Every structure is written in structure tokens, then in C-alpha cells.
Amino acid sequence: MSAANTAVKFFRKLEPEDLRTLHVIEANMSRYRYVPEKTMPKLAELPEQETQYRLARLGRFKLVYRWTGSYKGYTLNTAGYDCLAINALVKAGILEAFGKPLGVGKEADVYDALTPENKRIAVKFHRLGRTSFRQTRRVRGYIAERRHVSWLYQSRLAAEKEFQALKLLYPHSIALPEPVSQNRHVVAMGMIEGAELAEHKELPNPSKTLEEVLSNIRKAYVNARVIHADLSEYNIIIMPNWHILIIDWPQFVTREHPNAEQLLRRDMKNIVGFFQRKYKVKTKLEDALNYVQTN
Ligand SMILES: Nc1ncnc2c1ncn2[C@@H]1O[C@H](COP(=O)(O)OP(=O)(O)OP(=O)(O)O)[C@@H](O)[C@H]1O
Ligand SMILES: [Mg+2]
Structure with missing residues (x-):
């Protein structure tokens, strides 16, 4: 079971005191590798027995990890961190x-x-x-x-x-x-419907799809000064209407980044190369680069 599965499953069972205990562990994790059990009642403003009860529950739900060494301490599991984020998004409506x-x-x-x-x-x-x-x-x-x-x-x-x-x-x-x-x-x-470009066996009009990808890379570069920097057939979704969406942007850079040119070239090489290999659409990398960089 993935961490998110665990979080989704147990989030609904969490009571305010469970969440408060999770918050306290999160807030003290940069100070301690394992937040000492002894400090928890005071930090959570909960009676000692209640704190014990909450920690045991969180442990059973696999939201926290309990460490025993020279003292007893707790740290968040991935699913525990997931629950804190889910809680914030639920509270924000x-x-x-x-x-x-x-x-x-x-x-x-x-x-x-x-x-x-x-x-x-x-x-x-x-x-x-x-x-x-x-x-x-x-x-x-x-x-x-x-x-x-x-x-x-x-x-x-x-x-x-x-x-x-x-x-x-x-x-x-x-x-x-x-x-x-x-x-x-x-x-x-x-939410978008569709599947990764890499998963598709065929496309009705591959050169049109490539054109659409390039036109979006160009708009990002020219109008927003942004380069994806992790672009490949795995981060392009083909929707049921055969139009595309580009996903997975955490590695983006702006045109001011010292490696901007190199990263744009790599993105373009991946895309042009993919369409050449799989769909025999021939495009010169330099021509494509020229196109995406000019107004
Ligand atoms: N907005 C969305 N709507 C629908 N499905 C999405 C959306 N964003 C991502 N997905 C699905 O989740 C998959 C992974 O997303 P993404 O590429 O953003 O993450 P990743 O960092 O590459 O993750 P991984 O390492 O798991 O591949 C996508 O291939 C797609 O199937
Ligand atoms: Mg991805």
C-alpha cells in the first residue's frame, strides 16, 4: 500500500487530538531527529495519558514512526505528512x-x-x-x-x-x-482525462501533435519566459480529443537560469527525437529550437 493510500484510508478516522499530536511532531522535527515522547504532553497541551493514547493510535495507523534508543521519540512517516496536508486542504474548502x-x-x-x-x-x-x-x-x-x-x-x-x-x-x-x-x-x-504520450500505440496525426507540443513550448518560452526542463513523452498527456496537456513542472527554470539554453535544447531533443523514432516525423532540432525561441 502506498503512503498516500494509508493517508487516505486513515485520515477520516483522525480526531482533533490526533491531528494536534501530528502537528506537534511536524513542528519539532527540525529540532530533533526523533521528537522526545517526554516533551510531547507539554507541546501538545494534552494530559500525559491522552498523549500516550494518541501516539499509540498514530503508530497503529502507520502515520508516525516510533524510535527507541537512549530515549523514546517519534517522527512523521510520509503518510503522516500526507494527512497534515490533506487536513489543511479540507479545512481550506x-x-x-x-x-x-x-x-x-x-x-x-x-x-x-x-x-x-x-x-x-x-x-x-x-x-x-x-x-x-x-x-x-x-x-x-x-x-x-x-x-x-x-x-x-x-x-x-x-x-x-x-x-x-x-x-x-x-x-x-x-x-x-x-x-x-x-x-x-x-x-x-x-483533473485531466487521458494517457501519457509514451503509452499511446498510435496517433491519428503525429505531426499535428508534435506541432501542438512545440507551439506550447514556444508560448511558455516566449510569453512566460519558462522552460519545462523535464520534458519527455512521459510528461505529455494525450486527451480523448487528441489534444495535449503538458504536466509535471517542478523542475522548471526561467530564461534567466544560467543553464536555460541547455535545458531547452534537452527538452526539444527529447521531443523531436521521440517523434522521429516512433512516428517517423522528421524535424531538424535547430529549426525546431529556432521556432520555439522566436516571437
Ligand atoms: N492533473 C492530472 N490529472 C490527471 N492525471 C494526472 C494529473 N497529473 C498527473 N497525473 C497522472 O499521474 C502521473 C504522474 O504525474 P507526474 O508526471 O506529474 O508525476 P511524476 O513526478 O512523473 O511522478 P512519477 O515519478 O510517479 O512518474 C501522470 O503520468 C498521470 O497519469
Ligand atoms: Mg512525470
Whole structure:
């Protein structure tokens, strides 16, 4: 069961005292590797017995991890952090209910969900820095000072960046999901139907699809000064009407970034190369680059 599954399952069972206890652990995690059990009643403003009861419940729900060493202490599990973000989105009137998982992978879990107005949204839980600290540090170019909380920071940073990209780009009518909200490591956005370009066996008009992708890369570059920087056939969704949407923006850079040119070239190489390999659509990389960079 994925962490988000655990969070979705147990979130409904959480009582205000459970959430308060989770909050206290979160707030003290940068100070302690394991938040000492002894300090918890005072921090949570709960009687000692009640605190014990809450910690035991949270442990049973697998939302916290209990460590026993020279003292007893607690740290948030991924699912515990998920619950805090879900709670904030519910309280903000963004989120009402969860549906099925849309994509569960290495760097994110994405869920189908409903708002209180019954609008369908996608809820993306960012997952970074937990399994392979060194690799994510290299890839994301982000150096965490405190290793034990780096997954919290890195995942939150990715969500903040992705939401920022959606907000920057959406007003320019670029084909991407509508930004709805963000809290901690979670982004809520418009729900889209379709499947990754990589999954499609065929397209009715591949060169038209490529044109549409390039025209959106161009709009992002020219009008919003933004480069995706992780573009490939896996981050392009083909909708049932065969139009495209570009997803997965946490690694975006602006044109001011020192490697902007290189990153744009890499994105374009991936796309032009993919259409050449799979659909025999021949486009010169330099021509395509020229097109996306001019008004
Ligand atoms: N707004 C959305 N609406 C519907 N489905 C979505 C949405 N965003 C993402 N998905 C689904 O979730 C999958 C993963 O999303 P995304 O590419 O943004 O994350 P990722 O960081 O690549 O995650 P992973 O490492 O798990 O592949 C997508 O391929 C898509 O199937
Ligand atoms: Mg992706």
C-alpha cells in the first residue's frame, strides 16, 4: 500500500487530538531527529495519558514512526505528512473526497479527488529525498543541511515550484492543468482525462501533435519566459480529443537560469527525437529550437 493510500484510508478516522499530536511532531522535527515522547504532553497541551493514547493510535495507523534508543521519540512517516496536508486542504474548502489513484510512482502519487462543489481535481503528493538522498540532491540541485528532514523540505519545495509554474503559465493559455491549491508537499490541480504520450500505440496525426507540443513550448518560452526542463513523452498527456496537456513542472527554470539554453535544447531533443523514432516525423532540432525561441 502506498503512503498516500494509508493517508487516505486513515485520515477520516483522525480526531482533533490526533491531528494536534501530528502537528506537534511536524513542528519539532527540525529540532530533533526523533521528537522526545517526554516533551510531547507539554507541546501538545494534552494530559500525559491522552498523549500516550494518541501516539499509540498514530503508530497503529502507520502515520508516525516510533524510535527507541537512549530515549523514546517519534517522527512523521510520509503518510503522516500526507494527512497534515490533506487536513489543511479540507479545512481550506478545497478537498472533499478522494477517488482512485491515477498514478503511483517514484517521485509522486497522484489521486483523483472531489472538491466540496463536486468538481474533479487531481491531488499530487510529491515524494522526494526519502529513498535515494544522494541522487535527489544531485538531480534537484538542492542541498539540505539537516538530512533527517530533507525529504520534508525537498518534497515541499517541489510542490511549491510546481504550483508556481502552473500559476505562471496558466494565464498564458498554455495547455496544462489548472492550478487549484497547494499545501506542504501537495498540489491540487485540474483533473485531466487521458494517457501519457509514451503509452499511446498510435496517433491519428503525429505531426499535428508534435506541432501542438512545440507551439506550447514556444508560448511558455516566449510569453512566460519558462522552460519545462523535464520534458519527455512521459510528461505529455494525450486527451480523448487528441489534444495535449503538458504536466509535471517542478523542475522548471526561467530564461534567466544560467543553464536555460541547455535545458531547452534537452527538452526539444527529447521531443523531436521521440517523434522521429516512433512516428517517423522528421524535424531538424535547430529549426525546431529556432521556432520555439522566436516571437
Ligand atoms: N492533473 C492530472 N490529472 C490527471 N492525471 C494526472 C494529473 N497529473 C498527473 N497525473 C497522472 O499521474 C502521473 C504522474 O504525474 P507526474 O508526471 O506529474 O508525476 P511524476 O513526478 O512523473 O511522478 P512519477 O515519478 O510517479 O512518474 C501522470 O503520468 C498521470 O497519469
Ligand atoms: Mg512525470
